[in-house]
Amino acid sequence: MAAVKQTVDQVASLEKYKHGFVSDIEQDFAPKGLNADIVRFISAKKNEPEWMLAWRLDAFERWLAMDEPDWAKVNFPRIDYQDSYYYAAPKEKVGIGSLDEVDPEILEVYKKLGIPLREQEVLAGVVGAPRYAVDAVFDSVSVVTTFKKELAQVGVIFCSMSEAIREHPELVKQYLGTVVPVSDNYFACLNAAVFSDGSFVYVPPGVRCPMELSTYFRINAENSGQFERTLIIADKASYVSYLEGCTAPMRDENQLHAAVVELVTMDDAEIKYSTVQNWYPGDPVTGKGGIYNFVTKRADCRGDRSKVSWTQVETGSSITWKYPSCILRGEGSSGEFYSIAITNGRQQADTGTKMIHLGANTRSRIISKGISAGRSSNTYRGLVSAHPKAKGARNFTQCDSLLIGKHCAAHTVPYIEARNGQAKFEHEATTTRLSEDQLFYAMQRGLSQEEAVQLLVNGFVKEVLQELPMEFAVEAQKLVAISLEGSVG
Amino acid sequence: MLSVSNLHATVGEAQILKGLTLEVPAGEVHAIMGPNGAGKSTLSYVLTGRQGYEVTEGGATLDGEDLLALEPNERAAKGLFLSFQYPLEIPGVPALTFIRTALNAQRKARSEKEITAPEFLKLARQKAAELKIDFEMLKRALNVGFSGGEKKRMEIFQMAMLSPRFLILDETDSGLDIDALRIVSDGVNALRSPDRAMLVITHYQRLLDYIKPDRVHVLAGGRIVASGGPELALELERDGYDRYAKAA
C-alpha cells in the first residue's frame, strides 16, 4: 500500500498547510505508466459504454502527437508521464448515495476537512442556514453525492461524471468536448484520454437551482495524477451556483492535476462558478513537492443574454497554470472573472482569463488581484478580444499586483485585440508593494505586524472575496491569511 | 416659442415619454419638476437631439420650425442651449478654444460673420468677470479637473457667450453650494429677456427661489400631469410627488 501512515496528532501539528495529512485507505491502482491499455483499464473499471472508450482512445492518439507547451512564465523539470498512476480508487465498492458503505476512513478525511457528507449534518444547523449539496471526489472517483433526491425533484441532475455517462449518455454525448475540444491543448487532451471522474450538472429550463452545488476534490494517493472532468449545462433561463474546493497531502514528489471544466449556458441562463484551490504548495523553503495544477476551464455562453461568472481563490499548488475563460457567443451575453492568486515560498502561478467577444453587445469584466511573497512568482495573463461581429462589446479589466518581500516577482501580461470600431475596452493595472505608511499606521494603533498585513491584504482582495458565496468567503479570507503567514519580517 | 405636442420617445426598448405636451412662450421661464425617472432628462435630450433617444410620435418646434428634423449642432445654431446635468470633460481642448469654435460654427450656420479674436477675448473677459470666473481657468482644458460647481459655472459662461434664445437647464442646482447657486442664478437671470425663454428642469424647489418661474409643470410617467403658477412648486416641496406618481 502506497499511502503513508500519519496520525491525527501530526495533522494538528501542521501549521502552514493544515490539509497536508495522508489517509491510509485501501486503494485500487491501475499499473503505473500510460499507454492505450491503461486507457482501456480506466474505461473498463468504470463500466463505460463503447463510445466513451473510443472517445478516450482517440484523445490518447492525439495526445501522443502533441508537445508539452512552454510559453507560460513557469519553470519545472520535465514531467515523466510514465512515472505516475492514472487511476487510484478506494477499494470498497461504493454504492452510490449509500453513505454507510463508504470507507469510514474516507468519511474521516472529509470530516477533518470540514466537508459535510451527511445531509443531516448540513441540516442540523440553524433553520434557514445556507445548504449546499456536495459531490466528493477522492483521487480518481466520486465517493458520494449528497442531496441528489431533493435536486431531482426540481429536475436538476447532479451526479458524478461516471454516473452521467451511464445514466444520461444523450446529454453527455451532446455536450462533452464541445467547449474544450479534445485536442485543445496538451493537458486537456491528456485529460480526455484518462479522466477518471468529476461532476456533472444539468439544470433544466427555467429552474433556479435551490441550493449551492459543490465538488470537493482530494488527492490522497502517492504518485498519482488527478484528471477530473466537470460538465455543467444551464439550460434556458436557469441558474446555478457551483463551488469546487481542492486539497492534497504533503508529499515530496510532484503530483499532476490536469482537470477540464466545461460550462454551457443557453439563452438567459447563468452559471456562477467559484473555486477555492488549496492544493499542497510544496515545501516553502526547498520548493520540493506540491501539485502541478494545469487546468483548462472554459465557458461557452451560447445563449443570448446568458452569463458566466468565474471566481477563484488560488492559494495552493506548486505551479498553477489556468485561464478560466468565456466564449461570449450569444448576443448580449456576459462573462466575469474575479481572481485572487496568492503565491508564497517557491510557488509559481500563471493565471488569468480569456474573454472572447463574438456576439454583439457582449460584456466582460475582469478583476484580478495577485499577491506574491517569499521567492514566488505570480503572473496575470489575459486575453480580451472583440471579433468584427461583436459590435458594442465592452470590457473592463482591473489588474493589481502586490509584492511582499525582495525576492518575489509579479508580472502582468494582457493581450488586447479589438477588431471593430464599436468595441470599448478599458484596462488598468498597478504593481505596488504593501505600503509602509499604512503598515505603520495600523501598527501604531496596536496591531501586530502580521495582523496589519492581514488587514491590508484583506482590503486589497475585498472586491473579489465579495463575489464568493458568503460561507466560502469567510473560509477564503482565512486561507488568504494562512497563505501569507511568515511572509513579512 | 417652444411648442411640444404629444411627444412620445423611447430609450432603447423603454418608452419614457408618453404623450408630453408643453408650450413655452417667448419671455417666460417654465419649470419642469418631477420624481426621479419621470423622464425629465429624456425630455432635454430629445429636444437637443441626442443619439439613442428615439421619437416615436408627436413633435417639437421652435418658433414654428421643426426641431426634430435637425442635427444637434443645427438645433444649437437655432439658439437651443442645454446646460448639462453632468457637463463633459474635454481633455486637450482649452475652454476658450472650444467656445470660440462653437460660436463661429453657429455664426457660420446662421450666415453671420465670424467673431474676430480680439472681439472674442474682450467678450470672454467681460462675461468671466460677471460670473466671477478666473480668466486663467478658461485657458485650461474644458472642465478637466474642475469641481462640480466650477463645471456648472462654466456651463453658464458658455451660455452667456453663445447667447442662445431658448435655454434648457437640466438639474443645474445639483452639486452647488449656496454661493455658487447665487452666482449661477444671477448669470441665468441676466439672460432673461422678452425674446428668450427657458425651461428649468429640477427635482427640488430650491433653485426656483433664485430663478423665479412663470409656470410650473409636473412631469410624471412621461407626461405633464399638472401645471400651475409658482405656488405649485411650494406645494410639491411640502407634499412630495406621491400624488402625481400615482396619477401617472
Next chain:
Amino acid sequence: MSVAAAIRTRDVGELPSRRDEDWRWTDLRGLIRVLPAPSESFAGTLAAGPFDRLAIDHHVLVNGGDARIDVAAGKKTLAALRLVSRGAGAHASRVTINLAAGARLRLLESYESDGASVCQTALTITLAEGAALERIVLAEDHEDAVSVSQAEVRLSPTSDFGQTIVTSGARRQRIETRASHPGGRASARMDGVYLLAGKRHADHTTVVTHDGVDGTTNQLIKGVARDQARGVFQGKIVVSEGADRTDARMGHHALILSDRAEVDAKPELEIYADDVSCAHGNTVGAMDEEALFYARQRGIPEAEARAMLTEAFIGQVIDRIWFEDARRVVRNWAAERLRV
C-alpha cells in the same frame, strides 16, 4: 533570425513570423514571399526632409548605409537624420549615436520611402552620465513599404532620454526601441503617436529594463485607426531584482474610427523588485459619443467636432515634446492627416 539577416541573405526564412511571440501582430514571413533585390544606389536629388529647416547637422542615408553622430562632452547640437528609401529594393542602415558626459542632442529623425521597399534600420544610442537626448521620429512611409526600425538605447545614471515617434504606418511597419535603464535618477520618456488610414499597419514596440535604483520611465502612446488600418502597441517594462524605487507609468489609448480597423495591444509589466510603483492603462474604443454630443449641442458640426476631439486626443502626446519648433512641425503634420 532577424530582419537585417533576411535582407542580407535574401532568405525569407530569416524573417520573423506571427509564431514568434514578439511579432504575433506584425507577421513579416507571411507577408513577404520573396525578398526584393538589394536597392540600387541613388543618384538623383532629394526633396527637403520634414525637419531640414530646424537642424544644424544633416545626416542623410539613401537606400542604406552607415551613419554616426557623436556629441562631445558638454556640447550641444541639433541633428536631422533622414533614412530615405527610393525605389522598391531591400536595404539596411546602421546608425551609431554617442553622447559623451553632459552632451545634449536634439535628434530629428525621419523615415521616407516612396515605393514597395523593404528596409531595416538599426540604431545604437548611448548616453553617458548627465547627457540628454530628445529623439523625435516622423515616419512617413509609402503605403507599399515594409519598414523596420530597431533602436537599442543605453542610458547612464542622471541621463535624460525622451522620444516621440509619430507615424502614419506602412504596408507593414515596426518601430522598436529597447532601452536599458540603470536608474540613478536617469529618466526615460517613450512616447508615440500613430495615425493610420487605408490598409496601413504600424507597430510600436518598446522594452525598458530597469537595472538600478531610482529610475523613472513614463510612456504615453496614442493612436487613431480608420478604414482597414491596424495599430499595434507592445510595451514592456521590466524591473530587475534590486531596482528599488523605480517609478514606471505606461499608457496606451487608441481610437478606432471605422468598423473594420483593428488595434492590438500588450502592455506588459515584469517586476522582480518590491519597492516600486508601476502602472499601466490601456483603452481602445470608438470616440466618446457623449463628448461628441456635448460639442454638437454647442453648435459644432459633427465632422469638425470629431476632428477637434481627435486632435485634442493626439495633442496630449505632442504637447510632451520638449523642443518647441519640432512640436509645431509634428502638430501640423498630425492636423493635416486628421482634417480629412
